[in-house]
Amino acid sequence: MPLDTRTATAHDPSHDELRRLEAGLDSLQAVPESPRGAFRRTLDGFLPPILLLIGLVLAWQVYILIVKPRPDLIPGPLDVFGALVSAWNSDRLQLAVTTSLERGGLGFIIAVAIGTPIGLLLAECRPVRRALGPLLSGLQVLPSVAWVPAAIIWFGLSDATVYFVILMGAVPSIANGLVSGVDQIPPQLRRVGTVLGASRVQMATLVVLPAALPGYFSGLKQGWAFAWRSLMAAEIIVIGGDIGFGLGSMLHLSRELADLSGVLATILVILFVGILVELVIFAPIERRLLRRRGLMAAGLR
Amino acid sequence: MSALTNIAVAPTPTALEPAAITVDALGKRYGTGPLVLDNINLSIEPGQFVCLLGASGCGKSTLLNIIAGLEKPTEGAVTVASGKAAVMFQDAALFPWLTAGRNVELALKLGGVPRKDRRADALELLDLVNLADAADKRPHELSGGMRQRVALARSLAQDRKVLLMDEPFAALDAITRDLLHEELERVWRQTGRTIVFVTHNVREAARLGERILLMSSRPGRIVNEWTITDAGSRRIESPEVARLSDEITDQLRQEIRRNAA
Numbered sequence: 001m002p003l004d005t006r007t008a009t010a011h012d013p014s015h016d017e018l019r020r021l022e023a024g025l026d027s028l029q030a031v032p033e034s035p036r037g038a039f040r041r042t043l044d045g046f047l048p049p050i051l052l053l054i055g056l057v058l059a060w061q062v063y064i065l066i067v068k069p070r071p072d073l074i075p076g077p078l079d080v081f082g083a084l085v086s087a088w089n090s091d092r093l094q095l096a097v098t099t100s101l102e103r104g105g106l107g108f109i110i111a112v113a114i115g116t117p118i119g120l121l122l123a124e125c126r127p128v129r130r131a132l133g134p135l136l137s138g139l140q141v142l143p144s145v146a147w148v149p150a151a152i153i154w155f156g157l158s159d160a161t162v163y164f165v166i167l168m169g170a171v172p173s174i175a176n177g178l179v180s181g182v183d184q185i186p187p188q189l190r191r192v193g194t195v196l197g198a199s200r201v202q203m204a205t206l207v208v209l210p211a212a213l214p215g216y217f218s219g220l221k222q223g224w225a226f227a228w229r230s231l232m233a234a235e236i237i238v239i240g241g242d243i244g245f246g247l248g249s250m251l252h253l254s255r256e257l258a259d260l261s262g263v264l265a266t267i268l269v270i271l272f273v274g275i276l277v278e279l280v281i282f283a284p285i286e287r288r289l290l291r292r293r294g295l296m297a298a299g300l301r
Numbered sequence: 302m303s304a305l306t307n308i309a310v311a312p313t314p315t316a317l318e319p320a321a322i323t324v325d326a327l328g329k330r331y332g333t334g335p336l337v338l339d340n341i342n343l344s345i346e347p348g349q350f351v352c353l354l355g356a357s358g359c360g361k362s363t364l365l366n367i368i369a370g371l372e373k374p375t376e377g378a379v380t381v382a383s384g385k386a387a388v389m390f391q392d393a394a395l396f397p398w399l400t401a402g403r404n405v406e407l408a409l410k411l412g413g414v415p416r417k418d419r420r421a422d423a424l425e426l427l428d429l430v431n432l433a434d435a436a437d438k439r440p441h442e443l444s445g446g447m448r449q450r451v452a453l454a455r456s457l458a459q460d461r462k463v464l465l466m467d468e469p470f471a472a473l474d475a476i477t478r479d480l481l482h483e484e485l486e487r488v489w490r491q492t493g494r495t496i497v498f499v500t501h502n503v504r505e506a507a508r509l510g511e512r513i514l515l516m517s518s519r520p521g522r523i524v525n526e527w528t529i530t531d532a533g534s535r536r537i538e539s540p541e542v543a544r545l546s547d548e549i550t551d552q553l554r555q556e557i558r559r560n561a562a
Binding site for chain 2: 186198294
């Protein structure tokens with residue numbers, strides 16, 4: 001035990017008085033807890049977007065009823081819903097969603113495995129940062145679809161092409177997210193680590209990585225968005241060969257058939273999958289991460 | 302002698318005891334810039350509460366960082382007899398992803414305390430600063446004063462004989478600061494630490510220190526020092542603190558005036 005506190009003034013009246021004084025001040029200055037419960041918070045999160053969605057669909061239907069446009073040019077919500085149902089009944093929808101999610105998920109995991117060490121290296125090693133930093137930022141700006149022609153020539157019409165395009169989209173975002181997470185660590189925290197006698201490894205695992213987590217996480221989120229986008233672009237362009245049937249392929253097929261309802265239905269599915277992954281996987285983790293550190297804006301609690 | 306000094310564990314320093322901190326002909330400059338610290342010689346006895354006082358930018362924090370081993374001196378040498386020192390900063394700098402208790406536990410872990418003892422030790426240290434109930438709170442749920450007390454518990458967890466404090470209460474409101482003065486003094490008497498306390502607040506120095514060192518600016522030199530015979534706790538409002546503050550302030554202003562072009 002560092003201190004032998006028991007030998008000292010446990011029952012000194014002036015000490016008791018100080019303790020009471022401090023306890024009083026502490027309770028005066030304490031931050032009050034959020035009065036809203038978990039159910040209310042979930043409701044606050046889900047209700048507004050759902051109400052907006054219902055409103056948009058209603059407006060769309062009203063427009064169709066009043067203007068009566070050609071259904072092959074502007075289909076109504078019911079036509080689109082019909083296209084979804086028929087895709088479901090022919091098992092095409094399930095196949096496309098499963099294929100794309102599988103590819104997107106696997107591609108994302110590989111991208112995390114590659115992007116994280118690159119990010120760490122960039123953040124902690126200055127010469128590497130100077131050499132590779134600008135290139136990586138450039139890659140983040142370059143649309144990864146631009147790699148499709150090259151990838152087709154290298155890997156042919158195979159899954160490797162699709163994964164290559166996903167990686168080129170997601171890896172720079174993940175690496176850059178980690179770099180900015182590390183850059184934003186208050187220098188005081190590292191100093192405290194040094195003062196407390198942390199070794200290099202302890203500094204990295206106990207101070208730097210946990211401190212960089214919020215930035216790293218937003219990099220992961222952006223990485224997923226880029227992975228999903230790149231995947232769709234790749235699937236639309238790369239058709240045939242060994243390539244399976246994904247949402248992009250379904251979009252392409254509907255266009256070939258001039259089936260606008262099918263096209264719109266597929267777009268909605270792609271959008272919906274993106275929103276679902278964000279809402280179900282990323283948002284709860286992020287909220288927890290930020291709330292624990294007191295980084296949530298008051299309105300988002 | 303008052304009741305407080307009777308029960309103090311702090312060892313009475315004698316001339317024979319080796320100094321806790323020795324600073325020998327210390328000089329510091331950054332690159333080719335002007336001299337920040339010039340020929341500082343200092344010997345601090347074990348268990349002494351020393352206040353290092355000076356205007357902003359006089360190099361008192363630099364001196365503290367050099368003693369802490371965070372910066373290297375340009376010339377001269379610093380010896381801390383007990384090895385490394387614990388440090389506390391103006392910003393509590395608690396790790397925001399850990400609870401108050403875990404913050405203290407991390408310091409124990411890095412200090413080599415075995416896992417099974419850490420929880421109890423951390424609670425005991427938090428209780429020392431009257432925060433045992435806040436062990437499961439996260440830093441953002443604590444007030445500034447509470448955070449600074451957790452930081453104090455964390456630096457005590459390092460179990461080092463020397464505690465260096467860099468304006469630890471400067472960002473707090475006056476009521477909280479007053480309480481923390483009392484808290485710190487009590488902890489000091491109870492644990493017998495050697496404390497070097499950097500401040501630009503004359504009254505704070507007069508309230509806390511056994512020995513007050515006044516530094517001049519550009520270059521930083523120690524220009525005067527006062528020793529206060531420890532007659533137990535004194536309050537910041539007391540006449541002797543006010544008298545001492547007056548005297549020190551006069552000289553501090555004189556030093557500052559010298560810098561007017």
